[in-house]
Amino acid sequence: MLGYNGTGVKEFILLGFSDKPDEQVIIFILFLLMYLTTVIGNLTIIMLAMTVHQLQTPMYFFLMILSFVDMCFSSVTVPRMLMNIVSVRKTVTIAGCFAQLFFIILFGGIECLLLGVMAYDRYVAICDPLHYSMRMSRKLCLQMVGGSCLSACAHSTLHVAMASLLSFCGSNQIHHFFCDMTPLLKLSCSDISLNELIIYFEAPLPVMTPFIIIVVSYILIATTIWKIPSTTGRHRAFSTCSSHLxxxxxxxxxxxCTYFRPSSTHSLDSDRVVTTIYTVIAPMLNPFIYSLRNNEMKEAFKKVILRKHLRTTLNS
Structure with missing residues (x-):
């Protein structure tokens, strides 16, 4: 990392949400419970998708990968924040900060691309069901997941490499609970015009490209569903993609709300709250959204619980 060699700043201070002891206790308990729920919920989805034969389909394969990414996404930010709350020194080294930034951008990019892949999967399932198994082959599914990971890795490497060239010689206080690109650029005493140029032109690609795929896929899905003559058929078709929506x-x-709104509307408190939604709350809620609105997932969960209950009964 060339950017911080010889710089005056050797570490950053993550200010988090609050410096008041009473509020920190509440924040610690709340985020600890959310993180544990995230891990347990996503591990359950992964376990069901791997062990239940009825869930050995492309849709649940993508859901399993999404659950793993959600778990990693939350693990990059929450444990560090919890550790800072109970620590006297709320510091992180520059190398540690860049490492956290890399994985945040990486898992965020994979999540965006996976959501686009899952939209395409739903499009094929609803609009071309007769050729679904042929078009969504195991090889293609692996290629799409692998391509998403490689694209996100290249995207993250570019931005972190450019950030590592910056110098930090003034304030070292980051008004956030993790190392994000925007507060880091604000602390730099280097010329950040090239970084901003790359963010402006390249950063939207892994976000907006899958978003366009999602929009186009659902326009075609909605057109197909509208042509289904029976109300029951339309409801069944829509229910297969409602969780994803x-x-x-x-x-x-x-x-x-975080990255594509006017800078005049940004504030430290609102930015922290909004980023909490996609780094902590969304990974926690996704397993519930997919399981509670999915009969196959609920039935698979019941079968696993019943199987374990029978084994326990027989062993006793």
Whole structure:
């Protein structure tokens, strides 16, 4: 990392949400419970998708990968924030800050691209069901997941490499609970025009490209559903993609509010709240959204619980 060699700043201070002890206790308990719920919920989805035969389909394969990414996404930010709350020194080294930034951008990019892939999967399932198994082959599914990971990795590497060239010689206080690009650029005493240029032209690609795929896919899906003659058929077709629509709305709504709104409307408190939605709350809610609105997932969960209950009964 060339950017911080010889710089005056050797570490950053993550200010978090509050410096008041009473509020910190509440924040610690709240975020700890949300993080534990996130891990347990997403691990449950992963376990069901891997072990239940009925869920061995492309849709649940993508859902399993999404659950893993959600769990990693939350793990990059929340444990560090919890550790800072209970620590006297709320510091992070520059190398540690850049490492956290890399994984935040990486998992955020993978999530965006995966949501686009899942929209395409729903499009094929509803608009071309007779050729679904052929078009959504295992090889293609692996290629799409692998391509999403590689694209997000290249995107993250570019931005973190450019940030590492900056110098930090003034304030080292980050008004956030994790190392995000915007507060880092505000602290730099270097010329950040090239960084801003790359953010302006390249950063929207892994966010808006899958968003366009999602919009086009659902326009075609809505057109197909509208042509289904029976109300029951339309409801069944829509129910297969309603969970995905809710997840997309929650995740992209928070992303757009954070990074695609006028700078005049930004404030430290609102930015922290909105980023909490897509880094903490969305990964926690996604397993519930997919399981509570999905009969196959609920039935699979019941079968696993019943199987474990029978094993326990027989062993006793």
């Amino acid at each position: 809710i997840v997309v709305t929650l995740f992209y709504g928070a992303i757009i």
